[in-house]
Amino acid sequence: MQAARQTNDEQATLWNGAAGHAWVEMQALLDRVMQPFETLLVEAVAARKPSRLLDVGCGTGATTIAAAKTRGTGACVGVDVSEPMLALARVRAGREAARATFLRADAQTHGFDPPAFDMIISRFGVMFFDDPVEAFANLRRAATEDAELRFFAWRGPAENPFMLVAERAAAPLLPNLPVRDPNGPGQFAFADPRRVERLLADGGWTDAAIRPIDVGCRFPADALVHWFTRLGPLGRVLDAADARTRSHIIESVRSAYDAYVHGNEIRFDAASWLVIARSAPRSGGAHE
Ligand SMILES: C[S@@+](CC[C@H](N)C(=O)[O-])C[C@H]1O[C@@H](n2cnc3c(N)ncnc32)[C@H](O)[C@@H]1O
Secondary structure, X not given: OOOOOOOHHHHHHHHHOHHHXXXXXXXXXXXXXXXXXXXXXXXXXXXXXXXXXXEEOOOOOHHHHHHHOOOOOOEEEEEEOOHHHXXXXXXXXXXXXXXXXXXXXXXXXXXXXXXXXXXXXXXXOOOOOOOHHHHHXXXXXXXXXXXXXXXXXXXXXXXXXXXXXXXXXXXXXXOOOOOOOOOOOOOOXXXXXXXXXHXXXXXXXXXXXXXXXXEEEEEEHHHHHHHHHHOHHHHHHHHHOOHHHHHHHHHHHHHHOHHHEEOOEEEEEEEEEEEEEEEOOOOOOOOO
């Protein structure tokens, strides 16, 4: 079945709805699982000491706040389309007395003013653009001449089988389960590094370096049901199923995770790309 082509409006609806609320509810767990990616970004921020940093698709703010708390870093701004996620980000920044600010906007089209970010980072927040070239060109316009763009994106489903366990196990039982469009915006949109390189070049970024980073992730086994009933395509539709179907699905899906259960822990390998690029000189190119 061919999935409908999504637009940023649809992504905004998703991240202001079921997906955004699930990420808010599960913020502590998700940040714990994705801590290694935060650490790698923050090490780079500490080395570069940007005067103005932009965190794209910052969600509930972990990486923006961590960057803002890094010695030598100037203003840190997180941009996201999701109001519930940003509301939590603001609370966390206040609680941690971090000098981070947050902006609700579509990073693909927002006119950043002034356009002076010398570092742009993202932890899995740049794969959801309807038009990635337009988005990268917009980020280029927001950047200084010598800016660094540094983000993580997921490699493909074949290398991240844990991320598809739930939908594969639930598909036969739930005909309305959303189907992923491999060419559309979404979690695996940047699986092909050659495509990412092209998108960056067309958007006004140069010297792209794309390398695989594998991270061993773990979380408590008692959070597993919460994990697969709230996140991903299954999390979006499960609530609509009747109680009997729901408990049947939960039972089937839970046993599909058996290979990942180690005592009281869930362990899986996460396969990502670390992408680093530099702002190309402004003469010529799609960003003009
Ligand atoms: C997978 S989450 C990652 C959140 C955060 N970076 C983290 O690591 O916790 C993807 C984020 O991208 C945001 N997003 C999606 N499309 C966006 C757009 N066009 N502009 C800004 N943010 C967007 C979503 O709202 C969501 O917060």
